[in-house]
Amino acid sequence: MSGKPDGDAPRVLTSRIVFYLPGFDPRDPETYWGLFRREARFTAARRGAAITVGDPVRSADGVELAWTADSRGVSTRYVLLRWEDIVRARFPQSDWTRLRGVPALLWRLWRTGYMASLRREGWRFSTVIFCVHYIYIALALLSLAAAAGLAALAPAAAQPWALVAVPPLAYAILAGLIRATRGKPLYVPHLVDDTAFTHSYAAGEAPEIDPRLDAFATRIHAAEGEADEVVVVGHSSSSFLGIEVLDRVLARDPGFGCRGTPVSFVSIGSVIPWLGLDPAARRFRDSLLRFGRATQIGWLDVRATWDWLSIHKNNPITACGLAPPDPARPSVRWVAIHELITSADVGRRQWNLFQMHFQLLMASQRDSGFDYLDVVTGPEPVHALVAGCREDGAPGL
Template sequence: MASVSSRLVFYFPGFDPLDAAAHHRRYERSAAQSGKTFGLDYGVGPVQEVEAGSRVEAVSISDGQETKSTIYIHDHNSIISDLRAPPTWKQILLGFKAGAEIITSGAAFRYFRHAWRFGLFFLFPYLLIFTGLLLAALIAVSPLLLHVSPFLCLLSVPAAWLFFDKGVIPFSGRFHTLHLFADWRFALMVGRDEPVARAWIEDKAQKVLLALQTSSDEVLFVSHSMGASLALAVAGRVLELKPDAFDRRNVSFVTLGGAALQCAFIAKATRLRDSIGTLARHGEVTWFDIQCLSDPIHLYKCNTAHLTGHGDAGQPKIVRIKFKHSLSDERYRKNKLNFLRMHRQYVLGSDRKSGFDFTLLTAGPLPAASFVGLKSDVPPAAFQ
C-alpha cells in the first residue's frame, strides 16, 4: 500500500486516571521505544489546547518519507476524578449499587455467556471487598460467637474497623479495587446515556467535526478498553449531526482490547447499540478489533456488531495478536500475570518487531487499514 503523508487521529484512551498531558508523556515513551525497535525516527510535539481539543503533532520519517499525524487525545479524566472524589465508604456503597444494577440489567449474564473471563473481571472487586467486609463482621461479633461477655464487643468492633480500614482497603488497593468500582459506575453512565456521559459525548462530537475540517490522507479513530464505547458513541453522534462527515475521507476505526460490550450489554444502552449499527454499516469506514488472549479485561473473540443486533453489517473484523511477539522474553514473563498491565500493553512500546505496534499504527507511514491483515508474529513487509 502507498505510504500515508498526513493523518488525523482521534484517540479515546481507556479508564486510566490520566489527563491529556499524562497520555502524551506515555505516548512519547512508547514512540521512543518503538522507534528504536522498528528503525523509525519519531518526533512528538507538545500538547496544544486548541478549539478542537488536546492536540499533539507527531512526525515519523522512514526512508526519507515523512508522515505527519495530528492526534487529538479525548481523555475523560475529569469524570474519573469526580467518580473517585467521594470518601472510601461512599465509593464502596456506590460501587456495590452499580454492580447490582449491572446484574439486574442482564449485562453480567451476557458477560459470562460470551466471555467468561470478563465476567470474572466484573466479579473480582466485589468478591474481594465482600470477603473483607465479611471477615470484619466476624471480628466484630466474635465475642458473641465465642459466647463470652458481650461487653468485649466494645473492643472487637473497633478492631474490626481497623482490620478493614488499615488492612483490607490497602490490600485491595494493590488491585485498584475502588478504581474498578468507578469503572463500573461509569459503564452504567455511558450505557444508560446519563447526562454527564451525554454532555461529554456531545462536546467531543463537536470537537471531532471541527477537526474534520482539516484535510488528510486518512482519518483514524483509535480507542483502548472503555474508550471503545466512547469512540462509538462519539462517532455515532458525529454521523447524526453530519451524515456525510466520513464521506470520501478514508476512515479507519480501530479498537484495542475493546470493551464496548461492557456498556452495550446494559439493557438501556439503546443509543449506544444504534451507534454501533450505524458505524458497522457505513461504507466509508474500515472497522477492526485488535484482541489478545493474554488480556482478560475485554470480551475476547466477541464481535461487537453481531452481539448488539447488527449481525448483517459485516463489521468489525477481529484481528488477534499475541503480546509475546512484541515483548522481550523477560518483559513478557514479568508482566503476563499482571492483568491490568497486560491490558495496557496495546498502547505501550514494543521490544520486538511484530505485526502490531501502537505508535506505528497512529504515527507511522502505513495506512491504518493495512493492519487488518496483520499476522501477530510477522512485522509489516516494510519493516522486516
C-alpha cells in the same frame, strides 16, 4: 504488520490526525504523552526510523492535549481527548457509596441475566470483574467481623458502648483494606468504580459525559479535510465511548467520511459487550447498530486473547445481541503476545492485568509485527491497515 487492500495502492500519506480516547483513567493526560514519547524512542530504535515527538499543548477549553509526531515523511497530530476530570469525580467513590452500591448493582445484573450473558461472552473478563466485587464484599464482611471481634474483647462494663462502636470501626477497617488493595495486583476500588460508571452510563445515569462526547464529536467533525486521513482510537472503556462519539458525528453529518478524507476507528482492548449486554443500554445498542452500518468509516478491532481486561470472543455487534449489518465489520487484527514482549517479560507481567491491558499501546520489542507507535506514526495509512485485515486471522496467543 498487515497486508495492503486489493486494487490500486493508496496515495502517499504525508499527514494524519489521530484522536485518542483513553479508558477509565484519572491520571493527567501528560502521562500519556510521556508514555508515547518513551515508547516512540523504542519503536524508532527497533525499526530503524526516527520519530520526533513534539511538546504537548492543552487547548484553551481543556478538551484536548495535543502533540505532533514526525516520522518517515509523515506528520501526525496526536490529539488526546480528555475526560479524566469525569473519571476523578467517580473514582475513587466514597466507601459508603460503594458499600450501598455494590450489592444493589450485583443484584440487578444477576436478576436481569446480564451476569450469565457476560460470562458466556467473555469468561476471563467476567471472572476478573465479578471476583473483584466478591473480594470487595469479602473485605466488608471481614471488616465487620474484625470490628465485632475487637468489641468482644472490651470489658463487660463497656460492652454496650463497644457494640455501638462496631459499625464505625468496621467502616474504618474497610477503608484501610480498600486503600491497601487499590494498586496491583487486585485494583479493587478501580475496577469496582469503573464497573459502577459503566452501568450508570448504560442506564443514562451519567449525564456529565454527554456534553463531553458532544465536544469530542465537534473536534473530530472539524478535522475532516485537515489531513490525509483521520483516525479515532478508543482504548478500553473508550471502545464504546468512541462509537458513541462517531455516531454523534454521523447524526450531524451523514456524509462524514465520504468526501475524500478516509476516516478510521480503531478499538483496542475493547470492552464493548461490557456495556452493550446491559439490558439498560438500549441507547448504546442503537448507536452500535447505526455505526455498524456506517461503512464510510473503517473499523479495526485490535484483539489479544492474553488481555483479560478485554472482551474479544466474537464480533462486538453480535456479542451485544444484535445482527451485524456486515459480518466482516469490524476488521480484526489479532496480536500475539510474542509480537510485543519477550517470554521473560511475559513471565514477569502476565499477572499484572493493568500492565498487560496497556501492552497494546506500547512499542513492540521486535522489529516486525504489531506496534502501536508504528501504526499511528508510520507511512502506511491506517485505512489501508483496516482494509488489509481480515476476521479469519488466527487468534494471537
